[in-house]
Amino acid sequence: MAGLRLEGLSTALLRDVHLTLAAGERLFLSGASGSGKSLLLRAIADLDPHRGEVWLDDIPRSRLPPPEWRRRVGLLPSESYWWAKTVGEHWPASTTHLKPERLLNMLGFDTDVCGWPITRLSTGERQRLALARLLLNQPQALLLDEATAHLDPVNRSRVETVLEDYGNICNAALLWVSHDPEQRARLGGRRLVIRKNRLEPEI
Amino acid sequence: MSLIHLSVWDLALASGLVLLLAALSWRLHLGVERQVLIAALRSTVQLMLIGLVLKQLFAQTHLALIGLMVLVMLSVASWEVRSRQKHCYRGMWGYGIGALSLFVSSFSVTLLALMVIIRVNPWYQPQYMIPLLGMMLGNTMSGVAIALDHLTRQAREARGCIEARLLLGATWEEAITGIRRDALRSGLIPIVNAMAAAGLVSLPGMMTGQILAGSPPLEAAKYQLLIMFLISAGTGLGTVAAVWIGSQRLFDERQRLRLDRLA
Numbered sequence: 254m255a256g257l258r259l260e261g262l263s264t265a266l267l268r269d270v271h272l273t274l275a276a277g278e279r280l281f282l283s284g285a286s287g288s289g290k291s292l293l294l295r296a297i298a299d300l301d302p303h304r305g306e307v308w309l310d311d312i313p314r315s316r317l318p319p320p321e322w323r324r325r326v327g328l329l330p331s332e333s334y335w336w337a338k339t340v341g342e343h344w345p346a347s348t349t350h351l352k353p354e355r356l357l358n359m360l361g362f363d364t365d366v367c368g369w370p371i372t373r374l375s376t377g378e379r380q381r382l383a384l385a386r387l388l389l390n391q392p393q394a395l396l397l398d399e400a401t402a403h404l405d406p407v408n409r410s411r412v413e414t415v416l417e418d419y420g421n422i423c424n425a426a427l428l429w430v431s432h433d434p435e436q437r438a439r440l441g442g443r444r445l446v447i448r449k450n451r452l453e454p455e456i
Numbered sequence: 457m458s459l460i461h462l463s464v465w466d467l468a469l470a471s472g473l474v475l476l477l478a479a480l481s482w483r484l485h486l487g488v489e490r491q492v493l494i495a496a497l498r499s500t501v502q503l504m505l506i507g508l509v510l511k512q513l514f515a516q517t518h519l520a521l522i523g524l525m526v527l528v529m530l531s532v533a534s535w536e537v538r539s540r541q542k543h544c545y546r547g548m549w550g551y552g553i554g555a556l557s558l559f560v561s562s563f564s565v566t567l568l569a570l571m572v573i574i575r576v577n578p579w580y581q582p583q584y585m586i587p588l589l590g591m592m593l594g595n596t597m598s599g600v601a602i603a604l605d606h607l608t609r610q611a612r613e614a615r616g617c618i619e620a621r622l623l624l625g626a627t628w629e630e631a632i633t634g635i636r637r638d639a640l641r642s643g644l645i646p647i648v649n650a651m652a653a654a655g656l657v658s659l660p661g662m663m664t665g666q667i668l669a670g671s672p673p674l675e676a677a678k679y680q681l682l683i684m685f686l687i688s689a690g691t692g693l694g695t696v697a698a699v700w701i702g703s704q705r706l707f708d709e710r711q712r713l714r715l716d717r718l719a
Binding site for chain 1: 614616617619620621622623624625626627634708710711712713714
């Protein structure tokens with residue numbers, strides 16, 4: 254449905270990035286910490302000042318209001334933040350007609366998780382719920398910053414399944430920052446690595 | 457009742473108490489004796505000077521001179537707002553946000569008081585205008601400074617939450633709304649407390665002054681009420697303006713949180 258195209262994107266660490274992801278394509282990005290992976294994702298989501306343009310299919314980012322762009326191109330940061338008291342208060346207001354039960358079940362939660370206080374959640378639970386929160390927006394492309402970093406093997410494979418399903422069913426482009434070489438090999442897809450401020454194919 | 461004039465000797469006696477305080481601080485190794493003495497000296501010089509200036513000003517009722525005085529008051533107040541911020545805005549904004557909101561609120565409320573309520577003629581008669589404006593600026597300044605400090609501090613601390621909301625498709629106003637409300641509230645609390653405690657805990661400074669200077673207490677109370685109402689309106693207006701401009705400045709045209717705009 255929606256491909257993602259970066260056109261001359263420059264962040265503090267990467268210069269002039271040109272990159273095209275077809276609709277439904279999965280691309281893994283790796284590189285030493287501090288090499289600028291997260292900054293690149295933040296730039297695509299338009300969270301930091303930078304140069305360059307991003308296209309979602311044939312729509313340039315500059316044509317969309319920023320909130321609309323960020324809903325369509327969903328970024329999952331490596332650390333999740335929660336501003337209200339309970340989990341349910343963080344679900345997007347516009348999708349309340351959409352039932353989160355199935356998604357929550359697939360991520361290993363009962364529906365009563367909506368009433369849980371945030372303070373009760375573990376880091377791993379927060380990470381999975383942050384993914385649920387993001388997917389309820391039904392983004393057309395996903396930017397994932399170490400989506401499984403704090404998870405045990407069972408939950409990691411749950412998250413991987415949810416993301417694979419989402420990419421296949423919604424035909425969404427997935428740009429996935431992952432430190433885990435096994436994960437990159439297991440899930441398959443194009444692989445790039447950041448070396449010396451450049452994007453190169455991972456060998 | 458008549459005004460009892462204070463002699464130099466009377467003031468010297470009172471200042472002796474400050475010296476005593478400084479001596480105490482030195483004896484107990486509190487380390488504030490220098491600051492106490494300097495502050496006392498500063499206030500002596502400033503107040504005597506302002507007394508002299510006002511004496512001249514009252515004698516003339518010259519619009520240009522009054523304008524100059526007002527300008528000096530406004531710039532000092534905005535400077536004070538800026539210097540009370542832990543993370544003030546970079547560039548002219550650090551100064552400008554305070555100056556603009558102080559100007560809009562204090563001036564409009566003071567003008568209203570002079571022209572509609574007290575009906576001074578001419579409206580810029582300095583004997584009324586300067587003390588009124590001084591009270592307004594002094595109080596509005598605290599409200600604005602507290603609210604802005606709260607806003608910028610909270611925005612820095614809650615960066616993750618603000619950005620998480622932006623990432624989920626919130627507008628900048630939705631993302632900052634809670635912090636903005638808290639900042640407004642914190643700016644208004646001092647004046648609300650002052651109104652609630654007035655007369656019970658302490659006699660407000662202006663009323664005390666009027667009574668000491670020989671005014672009938674009920675007249676003094678009425679003036680004090682007027683001032684309190686004006687001050688709360690002015691503080692409210694100024695705080696709203698400052699928080700509104702300040703929170704807008706925290707985001708850019710692409711609705712990104714721009715903490716790099718804070719020092």
